[in-house]
Amino acid sequence: MTARRTAALLLLLAVLTSCGQEGERAARSVPAPSRTPTAAASADATDSAWVQLMIPMNEQAMFLLDLAAERSTVPRLRSWAARLRGAQTTELLSLRELRDRMGLPDTDVHEGHDMPGMVTADDLESAREAEGAAFDRLVVALIRDHLRRSEQVSRSETTAGGRADARARARKLVTARGEQLAALTALCAGRAADVP
Template identity: 45%
Template sequence: MRAAIAGVPVLVVLCVLPIASCAPGSDAGGPLAVAAEAPSRTTGPLADGRPGDGTRTANATDVAWLQLAISMTGQALRLLGSVRDRTSDPALIRAAARMSEAHRAQLGRLRELLRATGVPESDEHEGHDIPGVVTADDLAVLGRAQGPAFDRLFARHIGEYLRQSVLVAAGERTSGADPEIKIFAAALSRARTADLAQLPS
């Protein structure tokens, strides 16, 4: 994932440090193919939401996490939006509706935080087979499923997405620099953990 921070192109690898290795060729690093050519930072735009204050900094990990979380959340919303038409399970329909409402608010906040860094939103993850990102192919398969078959596929995809969301947020909390972004990563991790616990069995 490339992001330009303060005019410097940065390729960031977001590693969940307690879990995944960043060593070249490590399978554990695959889900978060995101770290660093340079420890570049942007200063100013994140200062209490006001540009130029310079009291806060966002590093490459902050930006990489925001971009990946935006992509993951947006694709998950497409998956959640398909539930009502594909299942007859009322508990699943209720869970998807609740998660959709929360995810829309979370997506808005992620975009707000990214705008404050001065880095534009990108679609670099679209079409990539990254664990936790629901792809167009996944959605096509789900679109052909109905009833219990859909329920099983949905549970697998949404479960993988939620677990990876928690792992990626842990990487941001460990390696990010901006306090506000790290606080939101912690809040998002708690919300996604709660979503996992509340999924119908």
């Protein structure tokens, strides 16, 4: 139990200390209905911190994936980005359902914070301004960071979380991230001249 509490504290510390500079966040691309938390469901601090971080991480990444699917100079990268965007949309719906079962509000507690692995408004602006190979390199770097960071935080939830359904969702996310990172690595390695 002590190891679990230590892991939970480390996860919370990582989430809370990674809140960085204030910044304007882009609007959400997948609208969620407004809801009132229910008193029946409950979540411990680790579960709450995890789900409330994963939702905005996915929301922000989808803006970048939209750009990649439309503007990449590499057809395989465009296709991969479109598939990943679909997977993240499905994941986001599951995370929101979990949040609702946990009785958490649908507000973004990280709004205005630049979290590690989160695509920021500045990142999106840089991507919009970039062209050609520079755009592809930027997209690959940002999405790789998003996938790695969300995998790391989700792995912590699998061992430190208090709710079985949250840990199960986190395990699925860890598995998905491993597959997505492997696919991105293979894409980049197989088309080294096209995708840095």
